Amino acid sequence: MFRPLFALLACLACVARAAAGQGMPPAEDGAAERLNTSPRHGEFRTVDVHGTPVRVWVVYPERKDKAPVVVVIHEIFGLTDWIRAVTDQLAAEGFLAVAPDLLSGKGPHGGGTEDFPARDDATKAVSGLDRDEVLARVDAVRAWALAQPSAGRSSATVGFCWGGATSFAYAVHQPKLDAAVVYYGTPPQDLSTLSAVRAPVLGLYGGDDARVTSTVDATREKMKALGKTYDPHVFDGAGHGFLRAQSGQDGANRRAADQAWPLTVQFLRAHGH
Numbered sequence: 001m002f003r004p005l006f007a008l009l010a011c012l013a014c015v016a017r018a019a020a021g022q023g024m025p026p027a028e029d030g031a032a033e034r035l036n037t038s039p040r041h042g043e044f045r046t047v048d049v050h051g052t053p054v055r056v057w058v059v060y061p062e063r064k065d066k067a068p069v070v071v072v073i074h075e076i077f078g079l080t081d082w083i084r085a086v087t088d089q090l091a092a093e094g095f096l097a098v099a100p101d102l103l104s105g106k107g108p109h110g111g112g113t114e115d116f117p118a119r120d121d122a123t124k125a126v127s128g129l130d131r132d133e134v135l136a137r138v139d140a141v142r143a144w145a146l147a148q149p150s151a152g153r154s155s156a157t158v159g160f161c162w163g164g165a166t167s168f169a170y171a172v173h174q175p176k177l178d179a180a181v182v183y184y185g186t187p188p189q190d191l192s193t194l195s196a197v198r199a200p201v202l203g204l205y206g207g208d209d210a211r212v213t214s215t216v217d218a219t220r221e222k223m224k225a226l227g228k229t230y231d232p233h234v235f236d237g238a239g240h241g242f243l244r245a246q247s248g249q250d251g252a253n254r255r256a257a258d259q260a261w262p263l264t265v266q267f268l269r270a271h272g273h
Contacts, residue, residue, distance in 0.1 A: 023092055024261050027246035031085040038088045047100070049140040055101040055112050056141055057084050059091035066152040068178075068272030069145040071138060072099035073163030073170070075244070078113030078122040079103070082244055083160070090158070093265050095272070096151050100141040102126070102134055126162055134166060135173045142174070154178040154272045156199075158264065159185055161241060171199045179271035181264055184240050186215050191222040200229035202267045204260040206238035208249065231267070235259060 026034045035042070042059040057079065061067050070090050074083045079101035090097035106125050107115025116122040142155050156179035159167030164185020171180035172188055177199040184205050188194065201223070205213045216232045223230035235242070237252030243261070246254045 023089060024257065025086040025089040025243060026082075028080075028082045028244045031081040034085040034088060035081060038092075040088060040091050042084070042088060042091070045144075047141050047144045049137050052105045054104040054137050054141065055079070056144070057087055057099045057101075058145075059088045059097045060150060061091045061094045061096060063094055066150055067094060067096040068152050068268070069142065069155040070095040070097045070268060071142050071145065071155065071157045072097055073138065073157055073159035073166045074099060074102065075160045075241070076123050076126045076162035077119055078116070078126055080113065086158075086160075086243075090268075093268075095268065096145060096148065098141055098145045100137060102129060102137055104137075131169065135170060138166070138170055139174065142177075152272065156180065156268050156271065158268075159183065160243065161185060168201065171201055172196045174199075178273075179268060181267060183243060183260070184209055184212050186212055187219045191218065194219075194222055194228060195226050197223070197226075197228050200231070200267075200271060202263065203230065203232035204256075204263065205232065205234045206240055206242050206249075206253070206256060207234050207236045208238060208252075209240040212240065233260065233263060 040059050045056050045058050046053040047056055072083060072087045079099060083099050087097040087099045101112040103125055104112040109115050113122055145151055146155055155177060157167040157170050158181040160183040164182040167180050168182045168185055168187050171177055172193050175198050180199050180201045182201060182203045213234055220230055220232055235256035237249055238256035239249045239253060242253035242256040246257050
């Protein structure tokens with residue numbers, strides 16, 4: 001007799017959460033369904049970067065005024081359905097969200113992520129990308145997005161894994177960036193370069209991801225000494241990639257995702273204008 005009541009309460013909680021704009025990106029296994037059922041307009045566009053057409057997945061928010069821009073920097077796996085679904089969720093939260101395929105032109109047939117026959121092949125290709133070329137591509141995509149008629153004046157990056165490290169590196173590189181979110185990515189190896197950071201940085205990490213979390217304390221100390229804003233959160237028991245692999249770590253990944261995503265949205269809204 002308690003199951004119908006429990007189901008009703010759960011449903012009401014979901015409705016309230018959705019009404020507040022606090023939905024969640026799906027886990028990886030729900031990405032295709034999200035893309036197939038999203039009410040928002042998403043499309044692939046191309047941005048010319050020094051003669052190379054960079055493929056970009058764009059999702060437009062449904063709002064009356066101009067939207068802050070968020071550039072979504074993909075994991076080491078390239079521009080996957082999951083990254084596209086995260087981009088859709090950011091649009092649901094009110095942002096003009098754009099996700100470049102940083103493997104554009106690097107595929108076996110001159111394409112991007114879609115050209116690689118297996119995830120391992122894409123991973124190897126992303127690992128070999130030139131950092132300066134990556135930053136130049138993000139620069140171009142950010143500028144293109146800000147030039148769209150529905151775009152506001154602020155811009156941020158959100159990156160995951162390899163993309164999290166790239167988001168941090170981009171905050172060093174781009175002085176006009178308004179905010180950077182780093183999901184389980186490492187800081188620049190040379191912490192002295194953090195003196196160039198102007199944007200506030202939000203860091204979101206799994207407690208069982210020591211390769212990454214071992215860098216947090218030194219980064220916090222350096223950013224504080226430099227007078228920079230760095231807000232790290234380490235979630236107990238969660239592993240690397242917790243937002244994508246939400247069923248992992250005996251529930252810890254889902255708990256981390258449930259905490260990290262609202263922090264992400266709040267942070268981006270606080271620094272968008």
